[in-house]
Amino acid sequence: MRPLGLLIVALAMLAPLVAYMPLAARYDVIPLISQYIGIVALIAMAFAQILATRLAGLEMIFGGLDRIYVLHKWLGIGGLAAVLIHDTIDADLPALGRETRLHDFAETLGEVSLYGLVALVLITIVTFIPYNLWRWTHKLMGAFFVASVAHYALIMKPISNTDPLGLGILIVCGLGVVSWVYALLPYGLFQGRTAYRVADIDKEGSSLAVTLEPKGKGIVHQAGQFAFVRFGHEGVAETHPFTISKSPDEDRLLRFTVKALGDDTRNFARRLAVGQDARVSRAYGHFRAYKGDKPSVWIAAGVGITPFAAFAGELKDHKGNVHLAYCVREEGDAAHLNELREAEERYPNFKVHLFESGKGQRLTTDSLAERVDVDWHQARVAYCGPESLRETLRKGLVGRGLKRRHFAFEAFEIRSGIGIRKMVSWFLKRFGLNSGPLSSVIALARR
Structure with missing residues (x-):
């Protein structure tokens, strides 16, 4: 992870604190802390949505896409944790005046957002839930983020939406909302715009090597990079990241070596055929070979x-x-x-x-x-x-x-947990519960 990206996120989260600190002389400190934590949650979720777009330039700021996905995951989890803390600590400031129906509506939006985010983040970190279910529910995350943004915009707070801080927060949140909408667009509209066709299919050990030839110019890549691919076939409909297993050449041919690890990739040998169309994204990743004189x-x-x-x-x-x-x-x-x-x-x-x-x-x-x-x-x-x-x-x-x-x-995993199994194993060992009925139940859950 590049320090520049982390610095940008950190500064975005700390800037509201600088603006909120002087308010402690006029308002109760505890509600102010709660409101600040709520703002941190919004900023974290906004950046999580921005990182999910895979836009060109993000790798220059944050590092390889594998690291970006790790940061995306922890921003989402951290944002949820901040939402839970914000919900636990009373954020109401009576000094702001009498609550209105608009304020009540904003409170309702906040509750809807909270429960929705809790459910969807749990689906994300509990990795035994099927990938297809997770993929579609994960797209709903942005809808609850939009509800959170509306909650912030409508709620009573000591800083106006038109103040520099309030406006800045809304701009960051707006970028997050736009990013969510962008990610919802059909693959191939902005992402995966490069058209290819299947030129060759070979059996390579227990894997399948699929060679694609461009219909036009093709994409530029470096050895060690990967791309997102969708094959234009009903039986192989999902978009997947595959490492390009061929060094660049003048013809810009691509080869993807695929092992049957999921429902979609298991269909490759049976469903793919030479001549089928494919859509390929630009190349991602910073995994490179050392070429110096050291071994x-x-x-x-x-x-x-x-x-x-x-x-x-x-x-x-x-x-x-x-x-x-x-x-x-x-x-x-x-x-x-x-x-x-x-x-x-x-x-x-x-x-x-x-x-x-x-x-x-x-x-x-x-x-x-x-x-x-x-x-x-x-x-x-x-x-x-x-x-x-x-x-x-x-x-x-x-x-x-x-x-x-x-x-x-390269730590590339689109979906990964948070080490629940390791934490449970440590807990069992720490308290001498690594044998008996409880450990048996957990062992079954791992299968």
Whole structure:
């Protein structure tokens, strides 16, 4: 996450505090605190809506889209927490005068917004709820945000809507509302405007490699980036982010290597056909290969090979030695293994290390260090795979001398929880409840 983006959000939240502090001499402090917290909630939700647009320029301010989605999630959760606090602490200021029907209506809007946001945020963080249900309910978040904005605009408060602070808050909220409406527009109207057609479909291990050719100019991308794709077919209707598993070329062909992880992607092999249309967004992401003279170690788990397949197409630009640790269940599951082997033969500084878990070849810090002979103090590591393995390897490699900042990864998840399972496990262990009926029930809930 880039500091500039965090600074902008922080300043937007702190600015109302500066304006509210002098009011403490005229009004009760507790209601003022409650009102300020309510304003912070509005600003947090507005920025969450803005970040959801994926507009060009956001990555320059906030960092890669993977980090933007993390910030989007926590702004939403933080905004809800602020709303709950605001609702708990009485925000009424009798000194402002007698309440009107308009004030009562604003209170009702606030209550509607509160309950709606609580329900939708719970659906978001409880990740066992089906993706399709979550996707459609998540779009409703903006409607309750609009109700919150109307609540703020109509409620009695010590600062007028036409004051610089009040106007500034309404402008930020207005941008949030416009962003929500923009995100609701059909895919392809502003996003996914670039037209492609399916040129080739290949089976790659346990995955499917779909090559697209542009109908016009196509998009510009860099190795390691991803794009949002929607195929013009009833059976594959959802829009998904897929890493482009091919380095850029003059023809601007794109290749997406897809593993069946959800209902939509499971239909690919059966429903997709050469010649079908597709709509592709611009390329996103800041996941890049280090090309200097220090040793590089690429670590891929399963379909996490996709960015490294693209990196391998640019090995001629790499000065140092490059090691690829590729973890699969068995060799037959490995996507793009043949082209990686060909690259290994073509470039003396490139070496593929295949870890087959089905044969007991587990990828651990020790097994990686046994096969990859590098000075970890100098190495640059790039990782793509499950979070649990990522954290285990990062901790182990840092213990062997790797600088933490030299462990690069992309934390891309459109939908993720807040670590409820970890918190529950810690609670059970902390209070000696990690055995018995309660732990059994939680174990069933995890399945």
